[in-house]
Amino acid sequence: MGADDDDGIRLVGVTRRYGDVVAVDGLDLVVPRHRRLGVVGPSGCGKSTALSLICGLEEPDEGRITVLGAADGPGRLARCAWMPQRDLLLPWRSVLANACISLENRGVPRRAAQARVRPLLDRFGLAGFEDARPDELSGGMRQRVSFLRTLVADKEILLLDEPFGALDSITRAGAQQWLRETLASEPRTVVLVTHDVDEALLLSDEVAVMSRRPGRITARLPVDLPTGSRREVIASAPFVALRDRLLAELEGGW
Amino acid sequence: MVTSDRTRRRARRRARAFLPAVGVFLALIGLWELVTVAFGIQDYILPAPGEVISTLIDRWSDTLASATWVTAQEIVLGFGMSVAAGLLIAGGLHFSPIVRRALYPLLIGSQTVPVVVLAPILAIIFGYTLTPKIILVALICFFPVVVGTLDGLAGVDPQLVRMMRTLHGTRWSIFRRVEFPAALPSVFTGLRLAAAYTATGAVFGEYAGATDGLGNVMRQAVPQLQSGLVCAAIGLLTAMAVLLFILVSLLERILVPWTGEGNDR
Known part of the structure; x- marks a missing residue:
């Protein structure tokens, strides 16, 4: 066990096939606890499949996955939160009721669940919208509800699959800044899949580059950036240098 | 406000x-x-609307009132039974692949049995009571409920189910909080179809043997060439089915506000 305790997530020789298509081929990946790993790569390289495998929604055909020591599907599912690109809010539930759903699933009565989640709305910029329906919200707000719902599930591992992919670039910049602050105040083990190089660098301690399908990790870059606002960081020399290296790694990937 | x-x-x-x-x-x-x-x-070939209305008024207290009451009971109870049975069967088929493989062919087969033939058999078994009519209405109506519910459950976005699995969702809580609400619009399509079939079922049942009810009134009025009475009974029957249809649609507006006119912002 000993070594496993320090590992948040460990994938050894993981392969996943869909019929004749090899989505992920012999993937090795380690994410230490409380570290944030960004994964960038061309579309269709198996990034999303890797996340589904880690969180136990799917099982690998070959290889072994452990998440905080748990190797079985239900065990991984109990430890991982998953947030896909689409917000997947339930249109028949209010903002508050959507955010509470994981508590209700665990048997907390609706009223108690809402009392527990209501104070969090303010921090997510949703104060005053608790009774709104999802279709009354902007894309950025919907994504914040989705994120709140994910955090309320209280999992130590956070798997983000292009969380801001559906947002326009202005909303997206705001969302990235906001997520930076949120993650800084609540450290979790995070895997962030994206094809936005800036987003990966801004939100991660380390960025892994994935090759075209079948996906493998071809490079890993530690990210060490000055602190500051999103705009300051993006303009800093280390950021520009890192982005250039990442883009070079990705070149020819499409 | x-x-x-x-x-x-x-x-x-x-x-x-x-x-x-x-x-x-x-x-x-x-x-x-x-x-x-x-x-x-001639009146006995095609009575004028005025004639039908006056028959409706004249014969209301001695014949039509009690007949309407009897048929209304058959329709409401039969419809209720078909909804309960339809939802239960669809739920069973959805949850268990074994049940689905065992029951689905039988269900489809059951729909090829002509109801006209079943009616007298049920009348022989249960006599001139309400029971055979209620069963007949339920038999005609449950199939659209089953198909509507199954279709709705099968059409649920699989991503929603995956999301629920990562949010501590058990099989039952996923069904209760995601699959069933998401299937509701399709369930209601089935319910509206079922509501429209109820009157037919009740009349078939009463034709096979009854002492009261609008179908029974028609069965007796036709050989006596009382076309005005037949038309009045048809009008009442239609009104009841339409009323049920409207009630189902209203219920849908209340229970499924997130589709249809809810999005007219």
């Missing part, structure tokens, strides 16, 4: 939406009256 204002505006728009249907209905009645007068058609 903004909401009450919006509700009122929506109600007015909805009322206006019914106008064309009402207009066509009235025009057809007028044409019918005109044809019977203009061509001097």
Whole structure:
């Protein structure tokens, strides 16, 4: 066990096939606890499949996955939160009721669940919208509800699959800044899949580059950036240098 | 209040939406009256609308009132039974692949049995009571409920189910909080179809043997050439089925506000 305790997530020789298509081929990946790993790569390289495998929604055909020591599907599912690109809010539930759903699933009565989640709305910029329906919200707000719902599930591992992919670039910049602050105040083990190089660098301690399908990790870059606002960081020399290296790694990937 | 204002505006728009249907209905009645007068058609062949209405009034207390009450019970109880059975069967088929493989072919087969043949058999078993009519209505109506529910459950976005699995969702809580609500619009499509079939089922049942009910009134009035009474009974029967249809649609508006007119922002 000993070594496993320090590992948040460990994938050894993981392969996943869909019929004749090899989505992920012999993937090795380690994410230490409380570290944030960004994964960038061309579309269709198996990034999303890797996340589904880690969180136990799917099982690998070959290889072994452990998440905080748990190797079985239900065990991984109990430890991982998953947030896909689409917000997947339930249109028949209010903002508050959507955010509470994981508590209700665990048997907390609706009223108690809402009392527990209501104070969090303010921090997510949703104060005053608790009774709104999802279709009354902007894309950025919907994504914040989705994120709140994910955090309320209280999992130590956070798997983000292009969380801001559906947002326009202005909303997206705001969302990235906001997520930076949120993650800084609540450290979790995070895997962030994206094809936005800036987003990966801004939100991660380390960025892994994935090759075209079948996906493998071809490079890993530690990210060490000055602190500051999103705009300051993006303009800093280390950021520009890192982005250039990442883009070079990705070149020819499409 | 903004909401009450919006509700009122929506109600007015909805009322206006019914106008064309009402207009066509009235025009057809007028044409019918005109044809019977203009061509001097005998009452027993085609009674004029005025004649039907006066029969409706004259025969209300001695015949039609009790017949309507009996048929209404058959329709409501039969419909309720078909909804309960339909939801239960669809739920069973959805949850268990074994049940689905065992029951689905039988279900489809059951729909090929002509109800007309079943009616007398049920009458022999249960006598001239309400029971065989209720069973007949339920038999005719449960299939659209099953198909609507199954279709709705099969059409649920698989991503929603995956999301729920990562949010501590058990099989049952996923069904209760995601699959069933998401299937509701399709369930209601089945319910509306079922509501429209209820009157047919009740009449078949009463034709096979009954002591009261609108189908029974028609069965006796036809050989006596009392066409006015037949038409009055048909009118009452239609009104009941339409009323049930409207009630189901209203219930849908209340329970499924996130589709249809809810999105007219």
